[in-house]
Amino acid sequence: MIVGFSPDELQAIRLSLAVAARAVGFGLPLACLVAAALARGRFVGRGVLDIVVHLPLVLPPVVVGWLLLLTFGLRGQIGGLLHDWFGIRLVFTTEGAALACAVMSFPLMVRTIRLSLDAIDPGLIEAARTLGAGRLDRLFSIVLPLALPGIVVGAVVAFAASLGEFGAVITFAANIPGQTQTLPLAIYTALQQPEGEAVAARLSLVSVSLAVTGLLISEFLGRRLRARLGR
Amino acid sequence: MITISLRHRYPGVEIDIAFVAPTPGTTVLFGPSGSGKSTVISAVSGLLRVDRGHVSLDGEVLLDTGHGVWVEPELRRIGLVFQDARLFPHMNVDANLRYGLRRAPAGPIRFDDVVDLLGIAPLLARQPHTLSGGERQRVGIGRALLSQPRLLLLDEPLASLDDARRADILPYLLRLKSSLALPMLYVTHSLPELSLLADTVVLLEGGKLRASGPIAELASDASLPLAVRDDAGTVLDLVVEDHDHARQLTRLASSDLRLVVPLVANSPGALVRVRIPAREIILAAEIPSAISVHNALEFHVRRVVDDPLRHAALVEITKGDSVLLARVTPDAVQRLALVPGAAVVALVKSTSIDVLTPG
Numbered sequence: 001m002i003v004g005f006s007p008d009e010l011q012a013i014r015l016s017l018a019v020a021a022r023a024v025g026f027g028l029p030l031a032c033l034v035a036a037a038l039a040r041g042r043f044v045g046r047g048v049l050d051i052v053v054h055l056p057l058v059l060p061p062v063v064v065g066w067l068l069l070l071t072f073g074l075r076g077q078i079g080g081l082l083h084d085w086f087g088i089r090l091v092f093t094t095e096g097a098a099l100a101c102a103v104m105s106f107p108l109m110v111r112t113i114r115l116s117l118d119a120i121d122p123g124l125i126e127a128a129r130t131l132g133a134g135r136l137d138r139l140f141s142i143v144l145p146l147a148l149p150g151i152v153v154g155a156v157v158a159f160a161a162s163l164g165e166f167g168a169v170i171t172f173a174a175n176i177p178g179q180t181q182t183l184p185l186a187i188y189t190a191l192q193q194p195e196g197e198a199v200a201a202r203l204s205l206v207s208v209s210l211a212v213t214g215l216l217i218s219e220f221l222g223r224r225l226r227a228r229l230g231r
Numbered sequence: 232m233i234t235i236s237l238r239h240r241y242p243g244v245e246i247d248i249a250f251v252a253p254t255p256g257t258t259v260l261f262g263p264s265g266s267g268k269s270t271v272i273s274a275v276s277g278l279l280r281v282d283r284g285h286v287s288l289d290g291e292v293l294l295d296t297g298h299g300v301w302v303e304p305e306l307r308r309i310g311l312v313f314q315d316a317r318l319f320p321h322m323n324v325d326a327n328l329r330y331g332l333r334r335a336p337a338g339p340i341r342f343d344d345v346v347d348l349l350g351i352a353p354l355l356a357r358q359p360h361t362l363s364g365g366e367r368q369r370v371g372i373g374r375a376l377l378s379q380p381r382l383l384l385l386d387e388p389l390a391s392l393d394d395a396r397r398a399d400i401l402p403y404l405l406r407l408k409s410s411l412a413l414p415m416l417y418v419t420h421s422l423p424e425l426s427l428l429a430d431t432v433v434l435l436e437g438g439k440l441r442a443s444g445p446i447a448e449l450a451s452d453a454s455l456p457l458a459v460r461d462d463a464g465t466v467l468d469l470v471v472e473d474h475d476h477a478r479q480l481t482r483l484a485s486s487d488l489r490l491v492v493p494l495v496a497n498s499p500g501a502l503v504r505v506r507i508p509a510r511e512i513i514l515a516a517e518i519p520s521a522i523s524v525h526n527a528l529e530f531h532v533r534r535v536v537d538d539p540l541r542h543a544a545l546v547e548i549t550k551g552d553s554v555l556l557a558r559v560t561p562d563a564v565q566r567l568a569l570v571p572g573a574a575v576v577a578l579v580k581s582t583s584i585d586v587l588t589p590g
Contacts, residue, residue: 121317123313123315123317124317124319124320126278126304126317127311127313127317127319128319128330129277129278129303129304129305130276130278130304130305130307130309130310130311130375130378131305131310131330131331131334131374131375131378132305132306132308132331132334132335132378133305133330133334134303134305137334141330142319145321146320146321228321228358229320229321229360
């Protein structure tokens with residue numbers, strides 16, 4: 001089947017995978033922290049954090065892309081600093097596309113991880129305490145292993161969602177072949193061209209199979225990990 | 232020695248309890264639900280931060296709200312056996328058992344010995360969710376023991392089990408008590424567990440201390456709630472004196488008493504614990520001549536307390552330092568003129584003496 005793809009199409013597929021991988025790679029540790037803070041923490045601004053994290057789920061993706069442009073653009077608060085101090089430019093780059101995907105898929109990760117943290121019996125953590133486990137020890141020996149099904153499922157779902165992110169990517173990172181033109185952008189571009197139907201159809205098929213594979217993997221891993229815990 | 236004194240306010244209940252428990256030895260906290268038993272356990276383990284309190288174990292202060300002392304639970308080296316076992320679901324039995332062991336300083340309690348003592352060798356490779364309730368509880372006990380605790384807390388460890396499982400585990404707890412010199416605080420509202428395991432009893436009621444002391448004293452104290460239970464009775468620790476195999480009898484003795492029971496397997500010199508139900512003791516004015524009862528002992532009446540609910544009277548009778556509790560009718564008290572100081576004969580059928588610690 002690969003034989004049927006043109007180099008441009010293959011490039012879009014590879015780029016999508018790379019962008020999604022980066023989005024999850026950077027987003028996951030942060031999502032774990034935020035989920036932990038929301039699940040266990042008691043601090044001022046917890047409610048605000050909860051809302052901000054979940055905003056990308058309900059805002060139009062274009063709006064998220066534009067807000068990213070405002071903050072991470074060359075004249076934005078953070079974007080300006082990154083460029084002046086470290087020479088990092090995010091707009092119109094692959095990293096920028098990954099950032100847009102990370103922000104869009106962030107609430108998906110936080111939600112699943114938080115649910116799995118909430119499901120941990122606090123009694124087990126108490127038991128670990130009486131057995132001599134300190135705070136970090138408990139985190140690594142009890143909390144993380146028990147939250148693992150949620151973390152894995154969250155990562156896989158976020159990866160699949162990142163493959164399909166359109167609005168935020170095209171607004172913040174534009175549609176540059178080889179740099180920011182991921183699968184959905186390539187499909188959109190193909191549909192703008194007179195003879196592009198066949199390309200769009202092939203890439204759409206790839207999209208569907210990647211999405212289905214992702215969901216199957218997440219279902220399978222989640223089931224296996226839960227079975228190990230006897231749930 | 233463990234000294235405990237704490238105050239804690241829950242909505243609707245105020246806990247205010249202070250007592251001293253000897254170490255080593257098993258101290259049973261006994262009382263109905265809501266009496267504050269579990270609060271004591273939580274405060275001693277450190278999992279609950281009480282409003283005010285002081286806890287020390289063999290001289291080391293673990294909690295002193297007056298001076299801002301609070302040792303983190305993970306540093307207390309106090310083992311806790313939960314009612315619901317709380318095994319880690321992502322680890323097999325072996326890893327569960329070693330969890331505390333790996334984090335504890337080297338200690339006298341060895342892995343193989345614990346596995347042996349609790350009979351859990353066949354379970355080591357299993358996952359917790361495949362275990363029965365009784366097996367889970369045994370693993371939970373083992374896990375706590377292997378953390379090399381200086382004190383073991385057991386919070387109603389058998390409450391979630393059915394009678395058959397309970398009977399399965401009690402012998403293990405007894406072996407634990409006799410083979411390790413580990414002080415234990417044991418919470419229960421079961422009289423059989425209390426009678427079998429306690430050296431010291433702490434009676435709690437409505438968040439307050441009702442009484443505390445050696446079990447032999449408290450079990451036969453007619454003024455305490457233990458005595459007005461239907462199954463009230465005396466608990467005695469006696470030494471096996473000798474066996475009469477021909478007559479199938481065993482003679483047990485303390486410095487004050489000699490009792491005959493049906494043959495037991497414990498060897499002479501062994502310490503056994505027996506329980507004599509208060510309703511099984513017959514009081515008489517003199518020793519009858521031809522009678523099937525083996526045990527006819529001369530006592531003096533110490534105290535007579537009414538038990539109006541049962542239209543009965545509780546009679547404490549003493550011989551030397553030993554006290555027995557008998558439940559008779561007020562009519563019998565009248566007819567025999569049972570007043571403090573009066574001489575009386577107690578008749579106890581050998582078959583109605585429960586030997587709690589069979590060999």
